[in-house]
Amino acid sequence: MTTTVEFIEKLRNSGLRPTKQRIKICEVLFNKETTFHFTINDLVKIIEKEANEKISLATVYNTIHAFEKKGYLKEIPIDANQSYFDTNVTDHHHFYDISEKKLIDLDQVDVGPINIKKSVPGKKIKSVEVLVKLDTDNQ
Amino acid sequence: MTTTVEFIEKLRNSGLRPTKQRIKICEVLFNKETTFHFTINDLVKIIEKEANEKISLATVYNTIHAFEKKGYLKEIPIDANQSYFDTNVTDHHHFYDISEKKLIDLDQVDVGPINIKKSVPGKKIKSVEVLVKLDTDNQ
DNA sequence: AATTATATTAAAACCATTCTAAACTGTTGA
DNA sequence: TCAACAGTTTAGAATGGTTTTAATATAATT
Incomplete structure (x- = not known):
């Protein structure tokens, strides 16, 4: 269990401003018992289910790429149709x-x-x- | 060195009609000293350079998928941007x-x-x- | 040669992803 | 505290690789 404050810390320490969209995505990705695999589409669905407000698709892509660059996510190459990501880094x-x-x-x-x-x-x-x-x- | 007749045989034996497009693609892919890697875009450029006539992009995709299904090509997953193929099966x-x-x-x-x-x-x-x-x- | 099944084609559609540029928000420092 | 700035979000458009469409052409079969 990670608190919102800890996510804010983590983001700031990474040079990423802790916006409410990024905090929400942190909670969806990193506040789970186990690591998991997802596509952008999966993630958007989870966010829509959990959150009361909508996050723009562009923001989801931006954030996932920022997290990947920081080493918080890994992209798994499987096929050329879709990107798969892993919270197990x-x-x-x-x-x-x-x-x-x-x-x-x-x-x-x-x-x-x-x-x-x-x-x-x-x-x-x-x-x-x-x-x-x-x-x-x-x- | 494989002759056109042999490609025609190979195609027919695979249940693929030996059209001039497929034969041309066979020659580009399988009439080389060594195996190689390519994207669809690479392949189209090679065909355009070698052939005097144009092959439709849809035909290139169809043929590559048919060849892959027959086991004459392998798709290599690298990233989600583009499909890479290998003539080394x-x-x-x-x-x-x-x-x-x-x-x-x-x-x-x-x-x-x-x-x-x-x-x-x-x-x-x-x-x-x-x-x-x-x-x-x-x- | 006629018939049938399969293949090719250009163009449109598709769909994941990226870009754009305007509006918004977090941060900094006076 | 608040203005100013840099960074972020957003909807919608653009992009680009791939697939579909439906008309035309070609190979195979009779």
Whole structure:
């Protein structure tokens, strides 16, 4: 449980003005028991359900991008249709259930160490992401 | 080097009528020394340069999707802006150079075996893809 | 050659995302 | 406290990759 005051602190410390829209989005994203995955569309629906006032779609995009840049969110590449975000910003991997279009976290422990044996001159590794696609098991 | 006749065979064997558009796309995609990565936009430019006649954008999309469904191409998820395709359909992984927006193949050997220790009931693993993001190394 | 099924096409539609520029709000410092 | 400024929100328009449409063309079958 994080208080509104703590979100205001967090925002200010990040150089982001604590507007009521950003505080609301913080509450929706970071005041949950567990981390979760969402699309912008999902998020807008949650906000509309929880809030009594409407937030402009442009503001939702702006805020999500600001949070991503600050490292409070991670974008998960799955397909080219839509952006998926994750409130779990620790290093981890994903299952993607193709039929249900749902993401499931895969801890580092569940995948084991990955050793990249190749390198590209002048470039350094920024991240290593494993995506495991799942299909219905009808044998 | 694959002849036009062989492409016609391949198409027919796949249940795809060998139209001159599809044959042209086959030649652009599968008549190369090495496999490569491309976006639809890249492909259209290559076709326009190589061919004397124009192929409709809708046909390019249709054909790429048909080829993907037949397993002649793989889509690589990188970000949500654009679809990237790979003419290398063997199991392998990728580097993604963020600054240059370029994909580089990573052989299975370069990554080593990946052991997924978690499972989801009723679901089976369809694919395991590793995406290694690269950044300019300015230390 | 006629018929049928499939493919191509240009243009319109679609839809997630970004941009615009005007109105609004938080912050700062006098 | 309040004016001034910089940063933020907003609705709506614009963008751009992708898909759909429905008319025309082509390949396959008879």
